[in-house]
Amino acid sequence: MTEALKPVLPPSELRVEEKGDELVESGAGSSSPASSVEERKLDNALLWKRDLLIVPIMGVLYMVLFLDRTNIANARSLGIGQPDGLEMSLNMPSNGYNTALWIFYIPFVLAEVPANLILNLNKIRPGIFLGCQMFLLGSYNYSFLYALGRSLSSMLTARLVGILGMCQGLTRSYGGLLAVRFLLGIFESSLPAGATYMISMYYTRREAAVRFAWFFNFALAGPLFSGLLAYAIENIDGAGGYQGWRWIFIIEGLVTCFIAVFVIWLCPNFPQHAQTWFLTTQERDRLMNLLETSRGAEAKGSAVDNVPIWKVLVDWRIHLLTMCFFCCDITASSIASFSPTILTELGWTRTIAQLMTMPVWASGIVSTFILTWLASRINFRTPFLLFAICLQLIGWCIMVAYVPAPGVRYFALFLMAAGTFPQMSILMGWLSANLRGRKYLAVGMAWMVGFGNCANFISSNVFITTERPYYPTGFHNGLAFTIAGFVLTSTALALLFAFNKKRDRIRARLTDAERESYDELYFKFVY
Secondary structure (H helix, E strand, O other): OOHHHOOOOOHHHOOEEEEOOEEEEHHHOOOOHHHHHHHHHHHHHHHHHHHHHHHHHHHHHHHHHHHHHHHHHHHHHOOOOOOOOHHHHOOOOOOHHHHHHHOOHHHHHHOHHHHHHHHHOOOOOHHHHHHHHHHHHHHHHHHHHHOOOOOOOOOOOHHHHHHHHHHHOOOOOHHHHHHHHHHHHHHHOHHHHHHHHHHHHHOOHHHHHHHHHHHHHHHHHHHHHHHHHHHHHHOOOOHHHOOHHHHHHHHHHHHHHHHHHHHHHHOOOOHHHOOOOOOOHHHHHHHHHHHHHHHOOOOOOOOOOOOOHHHHHOOHHHHHHHHHHHHHHHHHHHHHHHHHHHHHHOOOOHHHHHHHHHHHHHHHHHHHHHHHHHHHHHOOOHHHHHHHHHHHHHHHHHHHHOOOOHHHHHHHHHHHHHHHHHHHHHHHHHHHHOOOOHHHHHHHHHHHHHHHOOHHHHHHHHOOHHHOOOOHHHHHHHHHHHHHHHHHHHHHHHHHHHHHHHHHHHHHOOOHHHHHHHHHHOOOOOO
16 A cells, blocks of 8 residues: 555656645556545545644643733733732732733744744754743743742742742732743743644645634633633632632643643654654655645755745745734734723623623634635635624724623624634635745744734733723724735735736746746745
């Protein structure tokens, strides 16, 4: 069966034809029906193996990170205006909460691309690289409030003493909060981009779209359950001498450390070096063949591998689609950071407001599955992106108009979530499908996640405390960036279409040998 999986023709005579995102080997058409059945069985087994390991591991990793990043919103809403709340306990200034949000993203954005380039070198096993940083991230989260006003407990293991020792003197005040949030940004910087890079490396261009939807929905499940956890934690307020909002960080930080152990253990190597407990030699060879058929030659020494890094860094596809991601992330970060606060101001108590965030996140999960699946099914992404932006736009219009009925404004949050989160998974898959080569994928995934998250600098500063409950600055900024996202997405479609037409004209003038060399670097873009 091994021979049946190899091309019958020599590589020099193998031709690859594109049909949308799907690639077929026209030179391998002489294989027998029996071998085709065997190949399909092997391909199905490969897909199941990847779906049962890669997506859950990367998805849970991102879910916990997203939870750790956004749990400060739940912690704040448990004590707004209360002496024992987050802001008054740490004597925050009026803009203190906003500052605590954006300071996280300074190291997070700056370290994203370098971290992915280090991961791409393959000198450190991905499980070690991602899992150990995740463990340190959870340790900081755990120490964030556990060390407040107390010395280290003897229950801590020796391996955490150094980390907690650094945090112990920094987390007694508002300044300590800012210091630890900055450190959290350092340790989290490589994790989301590394996870998206791993998915891009293990799936073909068309397979990746739905897997990115699963990946982002894992992330959305984090704050969904965070609202439930915050509601439950409210009932243990005062246990051990800690307010309920402090227990949010303690419990969720410990969960992060626990899951990090499984990431270290179960995260596989890159496909070409996948462990035998994950893929057999035959499965690994078949996977590499499928990936090369889908993306072209990406191995070391190939034409795309020899592209200078500066060309990768200035590539227009990466920056244009990242700007689209940036515009939708304005809404995503606004929902993550301020929806509990907004719901509290709609009249619900602080505990009920926690529960009322859950349906909002759930609507984002459902919408992401539906729209991403449809886009993958018909192999056309742009119409669904534009439809999602329109949903988001209606939500912001309701917020800007400030309809008096709380139910209408609550419904606006559903529209914003249902429109925003599908864009993130579709855009990630769209960028991945339009890049070729490990350097391009490493930089592209990291830049989209890193620079895209710069939206948090804006969203964390435009919801001004003194403007509540109308928040005119925040709502108008959200509306403006949503309109910009529509324009940028339409521009990306037009440019990709134009470049495909130009590519077809150039290929028509080339010989077969020249066309084969040309296709190594210049492939057909997808929409």
